[in-house]
Amino acid sequence: MNKHRGFEEGKRAAWISIWTLLAIGIAEVVVSTTTGSLTLFADGLDSMADALVSFIVWFGIAMLRKPKSRKFHFGYAKIESFAAFVAAVVIVILGVFIVYHAYERIVHPTETINPEITMITLIAAGSVSLHRAFKVRSIAKKYNLVSLNLDAKNSIKDGSASFVGFASVLAGYFGIPYMDSIGGIIIAGYIFYMARIAFKESTLVLLDAVKNPELEDEISNYVEQNFKVDVEDVLIRPLGHAMSAQIHTNMNPELTLREVHEIITKIRNSVMEKFGTEETTVIPKPT
Numbered sequence: 106m107n108k109h110r111g112f113e114e115g116k117r118a119a120w121i122s123i124w125t126l127l128a129i130g131i132a133e134v135v136v137s138t139t140t141g142s143l144t145l146f147a148d149g150l151d152s153m154a155d156a157l158v159s160f161i162v163w164f165g166i167a168m169l170r171k172p173k174s175r176k177f178h179f180g181y182a183k184i185e186s187f188a189a190f191v192a193a194v195v196i197v198i199l200g201v202f203i204v205y206h207a208y209e210r211i212v213h214p215t216e217t218i219n220p221e222i223t224m225i226t227l228i229a230a231g232s233v234s235l236h237r238a239f240k241v242r243s244i245a246k247k248y249n250l251v252s253l254n255l256d257a258k259n260s261i262k263d264g265s266a267s268f269v270g271f272a273s274v275l276a277g278y279f280g281i282p283y284m285d286s287i288g289g290i291i292i293a294g295y296i297f298y299m300a301r302i303a304f305k306e307s308t309l310v311l312l313d314a315v316k317n318p319e320l321e322d323e324i325s326n327y328v329e330q331n332f333k334v335d336v337e338d339v340l341i342r343p344l345g346h347a348m349s350a351q352i353h354t355n356m357n358p359e360l361t362l363r364e365v366h367e368i369i370t371k372i373r374n375s376v377m378e379k380f381g382t383e384e385t386t387v388i389p390k391p392t
Contacts (some may be wrong), residue, residue, distance in 0.1 A: 111248025112166055118241045119163035119256060125237050126156035126263065129230045142223040143210050144270040144288030147203045148230065151292050154196045154299070155234075155263045161188045162256040182344040182383075186310040193303035200296040203289050210286040217285050220278045224271050231267030234260050255306075259299060266295045315341045315348075324350060324380060332372050335392065347383035350376060358391035365389050 133149030136142075165185030173180045217223065238260030245254035273288025309316065325336040335355040342349045352372065356365060369387035376385045 112170060114244050115248060115253045116163055116166045118244045119159050119166060119253060122159040122237055122241055122256060122260060123156050123163060125233065126152045126159060126260065129233060130156060133226060133230055136222060136226045140218050140220070140223045141215055142217045142220070142274060142285055143203075143207055144273050144285050144292065145223045145226060147207075147289040147292040148227060148267050148270045150199050150203060151266055151296055152230065152234070152263055154192075154199055154296060155259055157192050157195065158189075158259050158299070158303070159256050161185060161192055162253055164188060166253070179344065179349075179384075182347060183310060186307040189303050189307040190311065193300045193307065196296055196300040196303065200293045200300065203293040203296070207286040207289040207293070210289070211283055214283070217274070217277065220274055223274050224278070227267045227271040227274065231264045231271065234264035234267060238264060262295060262299065266292050269295075310343045313342050315343065320380070324352065324376060327379060328352060328354070328372055328376065331375065332368065334368065334372070337390075344383055347381070349384035350380070350382045350386070352376065352385065352387045354387060354389050355392040356389045 130149045130152030133145050133152060137146035137149060162185075165182075165188070168181040168184050171181050238257050241253060241260060242257035245257055269291055270288045273284045273291065277284035277288075308314075315321070320341055321339045324339045324341075328334065328336050336352060337355055338353040340351040340353075342351075354369075354372075356368070360368075369389055372387045373385045376382060
């Protein structure tokens with residue numbers, strides 16, 4: 106019941122983040138067309154990219170509750186990672202676009218109109234992003250939702266980028282040249298950093314890489330100590346938000362089929378509860 110409630114609250118928080126960040130991004134881009142600020146335009150694109158990340162988190166949480174199908178025997182958990190990979194590609198393209206326009210502005214400088222409006226917009230955008238990020242983080246910690254916690258950190262990054270942009274425009278306001286373009290490049294750096302994380306996290310899951318190799322030994326030791334059976338091997342497979350475990354054990358060949366069934370059932374239930382595995386398969390073989 107608590108897990109179900111956590112998924113619902115997490116999905117709702119991610120959904121609100123989508124529209125909040127999208128609204129901030131659109132507002133910044135629209136204002137940038139009147140002020141000519143590249144920093145504000147870049148921050149708007151950054152907010153839109155973050156809205157895309159929030160959508161991936163929302164989509165991933167929603168797909169977690171989708172039942173397995175005849176075609177997808179292991180469920181849909183990896184769809185989130187695939188979507189994250191696609192989003193990272195889009196984000197990199199946005200970053201390159203911003204850097205290219207920043208370079209053009211340095212080669213052919215243009216004056217920013219009404220920098221006061223630009224600075225007010227950046228402060229407002231950063232404040233709203235940070236407020237929303239801390240609310241999302243509290244829900245993520247309450248229900249231990251890893252993806253939602255990453256979304257909160259991403260929103261904190263978005264808010265921080267807005268304040269960096271504000272500092273750049275402010276420096277330009279006091280006569281330091283090229284600061285609007287430099288601010289855009291700095292925000293592009295934030296975008297590339299976010300894309301790097303998204304590429305790394307998504308490809309590791311898609312390639313079945315285990316983030317915590319020590320977990321294999323922890324499960325093995327736990328089973329041997331608590332159930333007095335010899336563990337030959339433990340295989341871990343990431344499933345997006347969760348993971349599956351395959352435990353190969355050696356058992357006394359004189360045990361009856363019923364006894365073996367009782368032992369592997371206890372092992373499976375205990376490992377799932379202790380280590381939070383989504384699926385646990387215990388494979389016995391005679392010693």
